[in-house]
Amino acid sequence: MGRQPCCDKSGLKKGPWTAEEDKKLINFILTNGHCCWRAIPKLAGLLRCGKSCRLRWTNYLRPDLKRGLLSEDEEKMVIDLHAKLGNRWSKIASCLPGRTDNEIKNHWNTHIKKKLRKMGIDPQTHKPLDIVDEGQREEERQADGLRIGGGDSSTKSREEGIGMKIQSFWIDDYPMILPEEMAVNTPCTTASVSSSSASSSSSMNSAKLDANLYSFLEWPESTPSWELDDLLSLDLLWEDPLVDYGGSLLGQDAWSFSL
DNA sequence: AAACCGGTCAACCGCGGCCGT
DNA sequence: TACGGCCGCGGTTGACCGGTT
Numbered sequence: 001m002g003r004q005p006c007c008d009k010s011g012l013k014k015g016p017w018t019a020e021e022d023k024k025l026i027n028f029i030l031t032n033g034h035c036c037w038r039a040i041p042k043l044a045g046l047l048r049c050g051k052s053c054r055l056r057w058t059n060y061l062r063p064d065l066k067r068g069l070l071s072e073d074e075e076k077m078v079i080d081l082h083a084k085l086g087n088r089w090s091k092i093a094s095c096l097p098g099r100t101d102n103e104i105k106n107h108w109n110t111h112i113k114k115k116l117r118k119m120g121i122d123p124q125t126h127k128p129l130d131i132v133d134e135g136q137r138e139e140e141r142q143a144d145g146l147r148i149g150g151g152d153s154s155t156k157s158r159e160e161g162i163g164m165k166i167q168s169f170w171i172d173d174y175p176m177i178l179p180e181e182m183a184v185n186t187p188c189t190t191a192s193v194s195s196s197s198a199s200s201s202s203s204m205n206s207a208k209l210d211a212n213l214y215s216f217l218e219w220p221e222s223t224p225s226w227e228l229d230d231l232l233s234l235d236l237l238w239e240d241p242l243v244d245y246g247g248s249l250l251g252q253d254a255w256s257f258s259l
Numbered sequence: 260a261a262a263c264c265g266g267t268c269a270a271c272c273g274c275g276g277c278c279g280t
Numbered sequence: 281t282a283c284g285g286c287c288g289c290g291g292t293t294g295a296c297c298g299g300t301t
Binding site: 015016036037038050051054058087088089090091101102105 | 285286287288289290291294295
């Protein structure tokens with residue numbers, strides 16, 4: 001029976017989102033919530049399929065998203081959870097508030113995989129790689145201060161549950177992050193400190209929202225789910241004309257919603 | 260200065276699962 | 281139980297960027 005396409009693709013726009021489209025989507029969802037993704041494009045006046053809208057919202061426009069690179073602690077959590085859950089990115093993401101599955105998946109493929117391989121760990125199995133000569137690896141271990149091997153600790157840790165497994169990381173490999181340092185990992189400060197993806201690629205897409213997008217908001221410690229009322233209460237902030245968002249959006253009154 | 264190349268990441272695609280009928 | 285619609289997930293693609301030659 002062949003699967004039907006998620007929507008009628010004829011006449012629908014694809015590719016990068018424009019600021020105007022973002023504005024329409026945010027405005028609609030903040031006002032109405034997202035009851036049915038399939039209906040949203042039409043109701044919001046967008047020439048996109050519902051799927052594209054959902055993706056744009058969940059991966060980029062959601063107000064509770066953190067921006068910028070994953071912190072060391074978050075990275076450790078991802079590795080740990082991956083050892084336990086495998087490539088279930090959405091499950092992993094659900095344990096990291098403000099992070100999306102797409103973001104974590106990308107970070108895994110571009111950063112963590114390499115890091116693990118460099119450490120002599122197979123990113124898929126989380127077991128030591130055997131392809132490297134053991135003696136040579138021993139030298140690398142001494143040089144790098146790694147502690148790979150010595151009984152399959154990664155496997156062992158996998159059986160100990162997430163909370164315990166945190167302890168199985170080679171702390172020496174990662175600079176420790178103190179709780180107070182974690183606290184500065186807000187979208188605002190992350191973006192300002194990091195010279196990474198968020199800022200470096202800001203010119204990639206004219207519609208791309210800078211990591212400073214929500215920098216003017218004060219984020220609660222954890223925002224697992226925002227009610228519409230919570231978001232609506234932010235309208236004064238959205239309209240603050242004094243905030244420099246570092247992008248072109250403000251100049252277009254993109255955030256002056258009439259809620 | 261231009262061409263090339265590898266890295267990065269937003270966005271797309273298609274499948275699987277859930278749920279209502 | 282079977283079917284169809286919708287959503288969410290994971291894999292993949294492709295545009296863009298910075299570094300190198």
